[in-house]
Amino acid sequence: MSQALLDLLREKFGAQILETSSQFGDETAVVAPSAWRAVALFLRDDPACRMTMMVDLCGSDYLGRTPRFEVVLHLYSLEKGHRLRLKARVGDAEGEAVEVDSLVSVWPGANWFEREAFDMFGIVFAGHPDLRRILLYPEFEGHPLRKDYPADRVQPLVPFREGYEKQPPFDRFEGMSFGRNALPKGTVE
Amino acid sequence: MEPLYSELDEGELELPSQPMTLNVGPAHPAMHGTVRCVLELSGETILKADVQIGYLHRGFEKMCERGTWSQVFPYVDRCNYVSPMLNNVGFALAVEKMLGVTVPERCQYYRVALGELARIADHLTCNGAMAMELGAFTPFLWFMKAREMIYDIMEEETGARITHSFGRVGGMAKPPTPAFAEMVRSAVPHVLAILAEGEGLLLRNRIFIDRLQGVGVIKPEDAVALGWTGPCLRSTGVPYDVRKAHPYLVYDRFDFDVPVGSAGDNWDRFMVRLEEIRQSARILEQCLAQMPKDGPINVEDPRIILPPKDEVYSTIEGTIQHFKIVMEGIQVPAGEVYSYTEGGNGELGFYLVSDGSGTPYRVRIRPPCFAVTGALQQLIEGLMVPDIVPTFGSLNMIGGECDR
Numbered sequence: 151m152s153q154a155l156l157d158l159l160r161e162k163f164g165a166q167i168l169e170t171s172s173q174f175g176d177e178t179a180v181v182a183p184s185a186w187r188a189v190a191l192f193l194r195d196d197p198a199c200r201m202t203m204m205v206d207l208c209g210s211d212y213l214g215r216t217p218r219f220e221v222v223l224h225l226y227s228l229e230k231g232h233r234l235r236l237k238a239r240v241g242d243a244e245g246e247a248v249e250v251d252s253l254v255s256v257w258p259g260a261n262w263f264e265r266e267a268f269d270m271f272g273i274v275f276a277g278h279p280d281l282r283r284i285l286l287y288p289e290f291e292g293h294p295l296r297k298d299y300p301a302d303r304v305q306p307l308v309p310f311r312e313g314y315e316k317q318p319p320f321d322r323f324e325g326m327s328f329g330r331n332a333l334p335k336g337t338v339e
Numbered sequence: 340m341e342p343l344y345s346e347l348d349e350g351e352l353e354l355p356s357q358p359m360t361l362n363v364g365p366a367h368p369a370m371h372g373t374v375r376c377v378l379e380l381s382g383e384t385i386l387k388a389d390v391q392i393g394y395l396h397r398g399f400e401k402m403c404e405r406g407t408w409s410q411v412f413p414y415v416d417r418c419n420y421v422s423p424m425l426n427n428v429g430f431a432l433a434v435e436k437m438l439g440v441t442v443p444e445r446c447q448y449y450r451v452a453l454g455e456l457a458r459i460a461d462h463l464t465c466n467g468a469m470a471m472e473l474g475a476f477t478p479f480l481w482f483m484k485a486r487e488m489i490y491d492i493m494e495e496e497t498g499a500r501i502t503h504s505f506g507r508v509g510g511m512a513k514p515p516t517p518a519f520a521e522m523v524r525s526a527v528p529h530v531l532a533i534l535a536e537g538e539g540l541l542l543r544n545r546i547f548i549d550r551l552q553g554v555g556v557i558k559p560e561d562a563v564a565l566g567w568t569g570p571c572l573r574s575t576g577v578p579y580d581v582r583k584a585h586p587y588l589v590y591d592r593f594d595f596d597v598p599v600g601s602a603g604d605n606w607d608r609f610m611v612r613l614e615e616i617r618q619s620a621r622i623l624e625q626c627l628a629q630m631p632k633d634g635p636i637n638v639e640d641p642r643i644i645l646p647p648k649d650e651v652y653s654t655i656e657g658t659i660q661h662f663k664i665v666m667e668g669i670q671v672p673a674g675e676v677y678s679y680t681e682g683g684n685g686e687l688g689f690y691l692v693s694d695g696s697g698t699p700y701r702v703r704i705r706p707p708c709f710a711v712t713g714a715l716q717q718l719i720e721g722l723m724v725p726d727i728v729p730t731f732g733s734l735n736m737i738g739g740e741c742d743r
Contacts, residue, residue, distance in 0.1 A: 174436055174676045202563050206677075206688055206705040222690065224677055224705070228563060228579055235677060259566030262713035270400070285393035285742055294401055301401055 152232040153177060158198060163189060168239075178235040186221075186238045187251040193225060193234065194256055201225040201234065204257035207264060209271035213297035217241050219273055221250050245272060245296060252278040270295035358386055363727065365394045370731060371468045372738040374712070376719075383723045390715045392742055399743035403702035407668025408434055408508060411702060416502040418704060419740040422461035422683035424453045424493070427506030432587060433678035433689035434508045437671050440638050446510050447588045448630035452523065453496065453505070455619040455626070459530060460489045461683030461735075462570070462612040462619075469609065469732035470541055473550055478537040485533040488526045495522060508669055509644050510637030520627045527620050534616060551606040555718045555730035558603065566710035569685020570611045571734060575603035581681035593625045608733040643669055668697020684708040684735055706740045 156170040159179050166185035171178045181189045193201040205224040212218060217239040225234045241248035252275035253260040264275040265284040272293040275281055283290060289308045292299050364375035373394035379387040399418065403411045415426040428450045435442065442450070467482030490500045496516055497503040505512050541547050557567075559575040572579055580597045582590040598614035600607025637644045641660045650657030673695035679688040688705030711734045718734075719727050 173674045174439075176675075176677055178675075202560075204564070204566050205679075205686065206566075206690065206703070208690060208703045208705075210692060210701050210703075222703075224688065224690070228577065231584060233677075257564050257566065258561075259564060259710050259713060262709060263566075266709075283393075284391075285396040287393075294398060299401075301398075301405060 152234075155179075155193075155199060155232060155234050158196075159189065159193075162192060176233070176235055178237060180237045180239065183238045183240050183250045187253065187256065189236065190223070190253050190256045193236070200227045200229045202228055204253070204259050204263075205233075207253070207260055207267060209267040209273050209295070211271060211295065211297045214243075216243050218243055218245060219248050219271060221267065221273060223253070240273065245293075245298070248272055249274045249276055251276050252281075254278055269293070272296065361724070365391075370728075371472060372731075372736045372741070374731070374736060374738070374741075376715075376727065378724070378727075380724065383725075385719055385722055385724065385727075388716045388719050390712065392712060392736075392738075395738035395742040397743065399704065400702055403699055405698070407665075407697050408671055408699055409664075409669060411699065412506050413502065413504045415506075415704070416504050417739050418706065418743060419461070419683055419687075419708075419737050420501055421464050421737055422454075422457035423501060423503055424457035424505065425461075425680065425682045425687065427503065428454050428588075429678070429680040429682060429687045430689055431506040431508055432680060433676060433691050434669070434671060436678045437674065437676045437691065437693060438508070438643065438669070439672075440509055440640065440643065442510050442638055443635045444589070445514075445631045445634045446636045448626055449511060449515050449636065451588050451590065451593075452515075452519075452623060452626045452630065453493070455622050456489050456492060456523065458683055459616050459619050460486045462616050463489075463530075463534070465683075465732070465735040466609055466612050467537070469729060470537075470547070472728045472732050473547060475541060475544070475547065478540050481533050481537050485530040488530055492519075492522050492526055495519075507637070507644070509640060514636040515630075520630070523623060523627060527623055531617065531620055534613070538613065548606070550725070550729050551609060551733075552604060553602070554605050554722065554726050555608075555733065556602060556604045557714065557718060562603065562714075565714045567685065567714065568707050568710070569682070570615060571608055571711050572685065573597065574600035574607035574611045576601050581679055581686055585679070587680055589626075589629075590622075592629065593622045595622050595625075605729045605733040612735075670695070670697055671699075679705070682707055684711065684737065684740070704740075704743065706743065708734065708736050708741050712736045712741050 153172065156177050156179055160167050163185060166182045167179055168182055169180040193199045203226045205226045207223045210220040210222055219241040221238045221240065223236040225236060238250050240250050252264055262284060264278055265281060267273045268275060268281055269283045269285055270293055291305060359380045361378045361380055363378060364370050365373045375391040377389040378385050399414055402414055411430060412427055415430045416423040418426050463482040463486045467479040471479035493503060494500050496519060497505040557575060559577050562572050562575045563577060568579065576599050578597045578599050583597050595618045598611050600611050645664055646657040646660050651661045671693040673693050675692045677688055677690045679686050685707030687707055690703040690705065691699060692701035694700045715731060715734060718730050
């Protein structure tokens with residue numbers, strides 16, 4: 151990882167870079183949530199950065215702090231061989247208004263990672279093409295990796311799914327309707 | 340003779356058709372993990388796919404926040420359960436990075452040796468299972484036979500075939516057994532011989548080649564943007580291997596190559612894994628030759644390493660030291676770290692946050708096959724239904740690691 155990157159970011163974005171630090175050999179930059187996507191795009195495209203690989207994106211809950219959540223992004227440049235950790239702090243103490251821009255348009259690999267952060271922490275990624283739960287089921291209540299989610303909490307039983315509604319990403323008029331008589335005879339969509 | 344339907348015009352003969360939705364999985368005999376694919380088909384062509392994971396989610400990260408740092412080891416074993424030793428070492432290195440300790444040289448070599456054995460087992464399983472799903476059962480059984488030789492060594496060393504829980508912060512649970520080097524030296528040639536036999540069955544088989552070559556193709560720049568690492572990324576021609584790019588342990592002392600593919604298809608992924616087994620064998624050979632015969636295996640730090648049992652029972656210092664580590668856990672300095680190693684499927688990262696206590700505040704594992712499986716949807720769209728099987732097989736999605 152490299153200190154030069156942090157200097158470059160500070161120079162380019164100024165006050166939008168809230169904090170930079172270096173610990174255990176890892177460089178970290180805390181970015182204002184409003185600049186999240188712009189910083190990511192800059193890091194990907196700038197010839198001095200070339201962070202082409204999005205290594206990891208995850209959430210982290212610091213209960214009692216405001217903003218409460220951190221979105222942690224790890225980037226790597228295959229060409230330059232440097233790494234950077236980028237963070238955005240979002241959300242109020244009640245765990246509401248947890249929203250940050252989606253990076254799927256910057257690195258397509260962010261898709262599932264953002265869905266996981268949404269699933270586990272309830273972080274909403276604005277502009278994500280398909281933000282739904284990924285590891286848990288749709289009826290799950292709460293977000294389990296939040297610190298105020300007790301580890302021994304029992305989830306309610308999921309009732310038997312009635313009807314034949316299609317699951318996302320297929321909307322109602324896509325794919326075959328289940329059952330032979332679901333559509334009136336002769337209807338072609 | 341007049342045609343039967345002379346009064347009908349051509350257009351009416353066309354049957355009304357609409358795409359069909361087909362559900363594959365989560366428990367399908369041709370899928371080697373619990374994953375569900377919801378497909379929209381036109382005939383046998385996949386128009387749209389939705390890959391759904393999470394069937395093996397056990398709340399790994401939540402569980403880790405409940406115990407001490409050392410109690411994470413059994414959990415990481417169960418992440419990638421095909422090469423658990425690599426996970427053990429990866430997690431140990433991450434915590435050691437925070438503690439600022441380096442394990443003795445003998446332990447570093449030992450970790451490399453066990454890790455490379457695990458990597459061989461991982462690739463054998465992946466390639467064998469992939470061949471089996473395409474109908475080639477014999478190579479699968481042969482590869483399993485070879486894997487069993489490695490598991491025998493693991494069992495001899497650690498006491499368990501698969502879930503070793505053998506890593507420790509600051510060392511390993513036990514020093515290598517006296518016969519370790521001898522066992523590896525005698526097993527590896529057998530493994531390579533079985534591998535060559537299996538290759539002989541598969542690599543010139545027309546059906547096998549046709550089902551792999553040119554199927555599931557991905558471009559290098561797409562693979563990088565998707566966060567692919569490991570054999571899957573290298574099959575596209577990007578020579579990124581953590582062991583070469585950012586050597587950890589003693590990997591910089593070994594002479595080995597990073598095999599790369601060129602097309603980024605299933606065939607290249609299969610071949611990259613085969614070649615990596617040979618490279619791992621090369622590393623093992625050099626590792627065993629360089630490994631010190633004796634010396635400490637654990638760091639000399641009573642705050643990190645449990646004292647020997649006879650001291651625990653006979654001295655007050657030993658008892659207290661044991662009590663502190665077991666009850667309070669190793670005190671890891673506050674802060675956060677990202678440590679990465681080359682796992683069986685690619686870059687295995689650990690993002691750890693410590694609040695300075697004996698319990699992790701946050702343990703995030705960066706699962707390499709999560710990123711890889713995330714791209715399955717775009718790989719199979721436009722292909723035929725039977726192409727899912729080799730494509731999914733070559734990605735080597737490990738349920739425990741992907742779903743955690």
